[in-house]
Amino acid sequence: MIDMKYDIHILRKEDKLFPTRLNILEDCPDILYVLGNAGILNDFAIAIVGSRSCDEYGKSVTEDFSRELAQSGVCVISGLAEGIDTYAHKGALAGNGKTIAVLGSGFAHIFPASNKQLLEEIIESGGAIVSEYLPDQVPMSMCFPRRNRIVAAMTEGTLVTQAREKSGALITAKLARHYGKKLFAVPGDLNNRKRAGSNSLFKMGAKMVVEEKDILNEFPDYHFSAVKKSKKKTSNRLPPEKYANTYLLLQNGPIHMSELCRISKQGAGQVMSDLTMLEMQGFVKQLAGGFYTMI
Amino acid sequence: MLSKVKSMSLMGVCGYLVEVQVDVAYGIPSWDVVGLPDTSVREAKERVRAALRNVGIDFPSRKVIVNLAPANTKKEGPYFDLPIAVGIIMDLEYIRCDNIAEYVFIGELSLDGKINKINGILPMCIEAYNLGIKKAIVPYENRKEAGVVEGLEVYPAKTLSDVIEHLNGGRPIERYQTDVQALFSNERKYEFDFSDVKGQESIKRALEIAAAGGHNCLLIGSPGSGKTMLARRLPSILPDITFKESLEITKIHSIAGTLPSNEALITYRPFRAPHHTVSSVALVGGGSFPKPGEISLAHYGVLFLDELPEFKRNSLEVMRGPLEDNQVTISRVSGTLTYPCDFMLIASMNPCPCGYYGSKEKECTCTPNQITKYMGKISGPLLDRIDIHIEVSPVKYEKLESEEKAESSETIKKRVNNARAIQSQRYEGTDIICNAGLTPAMINKYCKLGKEEKEILQSAFQRLGLSARAHSRILKVARTIADLAGSEEIKVEHLAEAIQYRSLDRKYWS
Numbered sequence: 175m176i177d178m179k180y181d182i183h184i185l186r187k188e189d190k191l192f193p194t195r196l197n198i199l200e201d202c203p204d205i206l207y208v209l210g211n212a213g214i215l216n217d218f219a220i221a222i223v224g225s226r227s228c229d230e231y232g233k234s235v236t237e238d239f240s241r242e243l244a245q246s247g248v249c250v251i252s253g254l255a256e257g258i259d260t261y262a263h264k265g266a267l268a269g270n271g272k273t274i275a276v277l278g279s280g281f282a283h284i285f286p287a288s289n290k291q292l293l294e295e296i297i298e299s300g301g302a303i304v305s306e307y308l309p310d311q312v313p314m315s316m317c318f319p320r321r322n323r324i325v326a327a328m329t330e331g332t333l334v335t336q337a338r339e340k341s342g343a344l345i346t347a348k349l350a351r352h353y354g355k356k357l358f359a360v361p362g363d364l365n366n367r368k369r370a371g372s373n374s375l376f377k378m379g380a381k382m383v384v385e386e387k388d389i390l391n392e393f394p395d396y397h398f399s400a401v402k403k404s405k406k407k408t409s410n411r412l413p414p415e416k417y418a419n420t421y422l423l424l425q426n427g428p429i430h431m432s433e434l435c436r437i438s439k440q441g442a443g444q445v446m447s448d449l450t451m452l453e454m455q456g457f458v459k460q461l462a463g464g465f466y467t468m469i
Numbered sequence: 470m471l472s473k474v475k476s477m478s479l480m481g482v483c484g485y486l487v488e489v490q491v492d493v494a495y496g497i498p499s500w501d502v503v504g505l506p507d508t509s510v511r512e513a514k515e516r517v518r519a520a521l522r523n524v525g526i527d528f529p530s531r532k533v534i535v536n537l538a539p540a541n542t543k544k545e546g547p548y549f550d551l552p553i554a555v556g557i558i559m560d561l562e563y564i565r566c567d568n569i570a571e572y573v574f575i576g577e578l579s580l581d582g583k584i585n586k587i588n589g590i591l592p593m594c595i596e597a598y599n600l601g602i603k604k605a606i607v608p609y610e611n612r613k614e615a616g617v618v619e620g621l622e623v624y625p626a627k628t629l630s631d632v633i634e635h636l637n638g639g640r641p642i643e644r645y646q647t648d649v650q651a652l653f654s655n656e657r658k659y660e661f662d663f664s665d666v667k668g669q670e671s672i673k674r675a676l677e678i679a680a681a682g683g684h685n686c687l688l689i690g691s692p693g694s695g696k697t698m699l700a701r702r703l704p705s706i707l708p709d710i711t712f713k714e715s716l717e718i719t720k721i722h723s724i725a726g727t728l729p730s731n732e733a734l735i736t737y738r739p740f741r742a743p744h745h746t747v748s749s750v751a752l753v754g755g756g757s758f759p760k761p762g763e764i765s766l767a768h769y770g771v772l773f774l775d776e777l778p779e780f781k782r783n784s785l786e787v788m789r790g791p792l793e794d795n796q797v798t799i800s801r802v803s804g805t806l807t808y809p810c811d812f813m814l815i816a817s818m819n820p821c822p823c824g825y826y827g828s829k830e831k832e833c834t835c836t837p838n839q840i841t842k843y844m845g846k847i848s849g850p851l852l853d854r855i856d857i858h859i860e861v862s863p864v865k866y867e868k869l870e871s872e873e874k875a876e877s878s879e880t881i882k883k884r885v886n887n888a889r890a891i892q893s894q895r896y897e898g899t900d901i902i903c904n905a906g907l908t909p910a911m912i913n914k915y916c917k918l919g920k921e922e923k924e925i926l927q928s929a930f931q932r933l934g935l936s937a938r939a940h941s942r943i944l945k946v947a948r949t950i951a952d953l954a955g956s957e958e959i960k961v962e963h964l965a966e967a968i969q970y971r972s973l974d975r976k977y978w979s
Contacts, residue, residue, distance in 0.1 A: 227836055256837050286838065366832070430862040431969075435670030442674035443950065443966050450965035454925070454932050463691075463820065463827025464671070464860030464972070 180297055182281065182309065183208040191215060193328050198353055203306035203324070209281060210297035214272050215304070218396055219249040220389060221329040221350070222265075223322075223343040224258025224336045229369060230461055232258060232336030235360055237265035239335060242386035244271020246398045251276060251329050253321060254289050254303070258335055258343070263292055266301075273301040276328070278321035280311035304328075322346040330393060331356035333383065337371035347375055356392055358383045413457045420448035421457060421468070428467040470494075472559035475573045475602065476552035477593035478544055481759070481806035482720050484589070484596030486573075488538040489549060491556030496532035502553075504537030507545040507758070516547075517554045519580040524630050526563060533557065542804070545758050548587055551576035551606070554629060555636075566636040571603045574632075582629040586610035588726040591719055594618045606632055606642075613733035614723060616647035617716070647733040653712065659705035659737065661698075664877040668864040672699055675859040675970055677881050680706045681888035682949030683903035685792070685814040685854055687777070689972065690861030691828040696817035697742075699861065700773045703815060704738040705878035707771070708889045714769045717809060721768055725761050739770035741812075745779040749787045759799045759806050764791055767812040777816040778846040785851055788814075792854045814855065818847070830863065844973075849938070856905060856942045857970040888952040904949045909941065916944040922964050929968050939974040943967045 185192045185206045193215040196202050208215070222240050224232060236258050240250050244266040252262040254275035266273035273296055277284070281303070284290050293303060306324065307317065322345050326332055332350035334357075337343040350357050357380040362370035376382060383389055390398055413421045423434055431449065435442040449466060452458040458466050471492045477484045500514050518528050535553055537544050552574040558564050575593055577585040590611040597605055598621040605623050607615040612625035624642040626632045634640040663673060672688065676699060679686040688696040710718075718735045722728040728735065743752065743763045754762030764772055774780060791797040795811040820826040821840045826833040835843075892903050895915065901907065907915065918926065926943070929935060935943075944959075947967035951959045 227834075229832075288837075288841070430671075431860075432669050432671040432862060432864075435674065436668055442670045443954075444962070446671060446674065446969040447962040447966035450929070450933075450968045451925075451961075454928055454965075456932075460972075461827065463829070464862055465827070465829070 178281065178309070179294075180209045183212045185212060185215075195329070196324065196327050199323060199327050201323075205306070207281065207305045207307070207309065209293075209303040211272075211300045211302050214249055214274065214300075214302055215328070217249040217272065218247070218393075218398075219251045219274065219329040221251045221325045221332040221346065222258070222262035223252060223325065223332060223334055223346045224262075225338045225341045225343060225369075225371070226255055226257035226259075227338070228257045228261075228336050231363070232369065233261050236261040236335040237268065239333060239360070239383075239386055240265025240273075241269035241271075243389065244269035244273065246386060246390060247271070248390075248398065249274060251325055253278065253318075253325055254284075254293065255318075256286055256289075258337075260289060260292060262335075263296060267295055267299055270299075273299070274328070275301070275303050276321055276325050277303060277305040277307070278318035279305065279313035280307045280309040281305060282309045283312050285313040318342060319345055323349050326350040326355060327353050329355065331358055331389065333358040333360070333389065334372045334375055334380070335360045336362060336369055338369065339367065339371045339374070341371050344371055344375070347380070348378075351378060357381065358389055358392075360384075411457075413452055413455060417448045417452050417457075420445055421452055424458060424466055424468045428461055428465045431464050431466060434466065470560050472556045472569075474552040474556045474559070474569065475597075476549055477573055477575055477597055478542075478546065478548055479589045479592060479724060480542070480804070482592055482717075482724060482761070482808055484593035485542075486596070486600055487544065487549070489552040489556050489574075490536040490538060491553065491560055492534045492536075493529055493557065493560040494532045494534070498530040498532065500533045502535045502537070504535075504540040505543045506537060506549075507543060509547050510537070510544050510549055513547065513550045513553055513578075516550050516578045516580060517557065520550075520554060520578040520582045520629055521557065523580060524582040524628070524633070526558060526561065529557075529561060543758075546587070546589075547577035547585075548575050548589075548593075550578040551584060551629070551632070554578060555632065558633060564633055564636045566638075569636070572636075573597045573602045573605045575605065576608045576626070578629060584608045584626050584628060584632075586730070589724040590615050591617065591716075591723040594621055594623070595716075595720070597621060606635070610730060612645045613647050613731070614719070614728065616645045617649060617719075617733050619646075619649070649712065649734070652734055652736055653715075659702075659878065661702045662705055662878045663702050663881060664875050666695075666699065666702065666875055669695060669699060669861065671969075672859055672861050673876070673881070675857055676703055677706060677885060678946060678949050678953065678970070679703070679813065679815075679857050680708070680881075681885045681903075681953050682856075682892070682946065683813060683905035684856035684946060684949065685905070686816070686857040686859070687852075687855045687973070688815070688817040688859060688861050689820050690817070691819060691826075691830065691863065692824045694861040694863040696861050697773075697775055700742075700771070700775075700815045700817060701740065702878065703771050703813070704740045706881045706885055707738050707813075708882070708886050710736060710738055710769065718769050721761050721765050721808065725766060727766060739767055740773065741767040741770070742773040742775060745774070745776050747780070747784060749781070749784040752784050753787050753791055753797050753799075753810075754808050755799050755801075757801065759801060759808075761808045762797070764788060764797065764810040764812060765808040768809050769811055770813070772812045772814050774814070774816040777818040778843055782846065782848070786848065789850055789854065816855065819843075820860070827860070828862070852973065853938055853942075856946050858973045859970055860972055884953060887955070888949065891952045891955070904945050904952070907941075907945050907948070912941055912944050916948045916959060918944075918959060918964070922959060922961055925961055925964055929965075933968065935968070935971060936974045939971045943971060946970055 250266040326349040359372040359375040950963040
């Protein structure tokens, strides 16, 4: 039947490990199925949600917030969906923090399938996978909005990093509001209305956040214990002399490699080679479409 | 009475001798062609009969039997009209010629006695020369092509009467010879030149490397970014063509009938761009009477597949073998043929179904799932045969207007020629001529890395998330970059640049 690598913990409502925050739900599930570390379900947690389709900006914002929150000891909860959810989990893993994924299907039917590896990484890192559905439940469209209510209820607050105007993430945000949780949002680009669904949340009273402290400061009673000293990159680190010329060409924002070759006085070959070296040493980053940006 | 006339036919890219034996005997009048003729050969009967009448020779009311020897191979095509007609005329004693055995006759007749152009004259003439035949009578329109074969006396004939007059010694046809030296000394101009390309420096560099090492190349970019425009210019920087290569290219085009009528030899590298609806047979060659496909027509040149994911999966998959072996073998009931196909594959594709993933101009509307599916249309094994991937981005309008003069193809080609010279020296005595052909064992031998370089490559795999299949591709491309720089060893900068040309291996893509 179902080939499972990990043990499934079955938590009943009465169990000690069952997330008590879920009790505020009128239709609180009686049973939760959990993979991995069931002991973290009652930890202080923040949900990070957003659209499945996101751009480079949404990706980097999500990963940064998630990593930094995780480093501050916050458990990051999301839905293991494509796009923002995936980056939220990845960010938390990168910050060596805990993360919980709440599924809208049974454990035997991970959706999307491409995230199976991520699921294993979450479990191996001491995180947890939660579902209210029996393991053989296939994913159905009605399941996902119901999943969102658990995401919203299991956390102290919800952060929307990037969303379309009609995104499922906004459902989660509204539910969080409904349950009296705190709501945070990252401002979106006003010119790109499709990607600026998070801006509508400000009208509902969401708190605008620009760094992870904006979220943490909302919970003065809680004492955050940093998991590890954050290894924040020092912005004044400079690349070796050899590559400095190429590096400095990137100071005005992302630029395509062809354009770099053109404005550089060195040959195309030299520039391409410099870019690889800079990227490997962590000074620049390649974006989709052959663009490069400073980190 | 029996007469024997020599003619030629084709098997793959080679000609072979066919002896046309004509016997005109007393008996019930009939007209038969034996020796496995196909329909077009059988129809020669009607053409020959009409042509004879129209040059003033009455077709005999006798029993005529024509045998095409060897009788066990299928004969196709209209090559035998002329030899059959000559055979009959000899039997009727309108021609008195003692040295008929020195001649080979190739040509199609029209009803009025005119000799029409045929395909594949070059390979037939080459084979005729190899067999020690001295003289060839060929259609007038094929004279330039046939005249390339040095040592073979080529007599181009316009009509059947010309042939009769020539053989009888009344009005000899003048021998034709093509000036091969002149063909090659002429400045060979390509229609498209890299000097027209503004910007796109990284792509030009990638194509230069591709040309220098013979690497297959994949251009990825949004619509209108100039993928096709760049690919069209690639032949202009490929190394100069040699006489041998030219002869081989011309042979294939001669058979396929794609040789421009006023050209004796193809002295430029072919550029073939089949549409994405192409069938697998049209791509690799085949048919019940096999014909060379697009990959063979691109022999020693460039095969450009625009919008690669739109091609039918099975059409692309059949190319895998030929890409590796540089030849394609077609097996049919009638026999097995081999066509050469040593080409550079240049493919282009959009980064996603809508075309704008990663573009700064327009927002991409595809879901990650759609993109994965789109990428999945190109199989891993095919991708494995493509050494260079590069992302193309559209040039901004201001840059199109700029007066900056870009490097001309001539300058780039000089560097390519130098790099190729180094390679051909290095690979002397081996089967390969350029870096693209390096086998795993040869990579170990010729792409040795120093300690520092090894470390760089290792950390590149870890930090940039390259997939394992990139390893040998990077080494090959790095070898070419080092050759372009005239460096004996592969240095760090060569390796670092080569890593740039593997964008599809990057994790972020999928």
